[in-house]
Amino acid sequence: MWISLPNIQDIKDILINIRIRDIIDILIVAIAFYKLFMLIRETRAEQLTKGIFALFIFTKLSEWLELYTINWLLRQLMTVGTLAILIVFQPELRRALEYIGRSRFLTKSFVEIKDESLFVVVEEITEAVASLSRQKIGALIVMERKTGLSEVAETGTKIEGQVSSELLINIFIPNTPLHDGAVIIKEDIIKAAGCFLPLTDNMSLSKDLGTRHRAALGISEKSDSLAIVVSEETGAISIAENGSIARYLDIKTLEQILLDMYKPKDSKQSFITKWRRKYEQRNGK
Numbered sequence: 521m522w523i524s525l526p527n528i529q530d531i532k533d534i535l536i537n538i539r540i541r542d543i544i545d546i547l548i549v550a551i552a553f554y555k556l557f558m559l560i561r562e563t564r565a566e567q568l569t570k571g572i573f574a575l576f577i578f579t580k581l582s583e584w585l586e587l588y589t590i591n592w593l594l595r596q597l598m599t600v601g602t603l604a605i606l607i608v609f610q611p612e613l614r615r616a617l618e619y620i621g622r623s624r625f626l627t628k629s630f631v632e633i634k635d636e637s638l639f640v641v642v643e644e645i646t647e648a649v650a651s652l653s654r655q656k657i658g659a660l661i662v663m664e665r666k667t668g669l670s671e672v673a674e675t676g677t678k679i680e681g682q683v684s685s686e687l688l689i690n691i692f693i694p695n696t697p698l699h700d701g702a703v704i705i706k707e708d709i710i711k712a713a714g715c716f717l718p719l720t721d722n723m724s725l726s727k728d729l730g731t732r733h734r735a736a737l738g739i740s741e742k743s744d745s746l747a748i749v750v751s752e753e754t755g756a757i758s759i760a761e762n763g764s765i766a767r768y769l770d771i772k773t774l775e776q777i778l779l780d781m782y783k784p785k786d787s788k789q790s791f792i793t794k795w796r797r798k799y800e801q802r803n804g805k
Contacts, residue, residue: 575594579591579598638782641708641778641782645778649661649774650771652692653755653756655755656754657689657693657694657750657752658750658751659750660702660735660748661702661749662715662717663746663781664704664745665745665781669739669745672716673704673711675701675712676701676702676715676716677698679711680710681709681710682708683709700714701713701714701716718738718741720737721738721741722763725737729765733758733760736749736765737760740761740763741762741763745761747760747761
């Protein structure tokens, strides 16, 4: 079976007859699909979406190649899969409807922190980390970026409060209900506290690294988040990103890393890579 492709003349006719209304229609659909894709990227549903798309392509290919048995099986799978999709994507569908209901579906970008509040947020976080470090109070703070951590946030207690050093310090005070878990921060909001994080499977780590450090590495391996750790034994400050960890950071370095995270530059180097390079330059290595 031959598949007919449009020739150059057909393409020219389409371009000549296209109207402004058609362009607007295409742009609206494109923006809507883009926003939906960005919404899906915040969850693990992205891989499921790729699988469904691949299944649809295989169904069409089997139809064009006249593979009737395979095509029938794939069509039945697509029919039954419709109900499964509604069940699997229930949290994402609910969040999408809420997102549209807040009237920010077509206007709000993923990372949206105003310049005037940027330094305030960074100052509050660094002030809290400095205080916790001085008092040798263990802490684990996860900064959400492009990969959504809604599933992780649901394992803890919902906060939805503005980032402040006082709130962060109080959360990690020993013998309080939330001090053992992780705090999830998205933009300038503390989403949840007392959250459980996946531990890293890396068996070559130093035995000096405790549960907080291993949890920080675990979440950095499964997402693009940045995790800040304060050691309960030494008060040392560490940062985990992309499955790597940088230890014994000072407050000034932490502040610069957070500023770079909220206001990223063109460089594609990770924060840990840049920090290590600066460290080697200072020490003449």
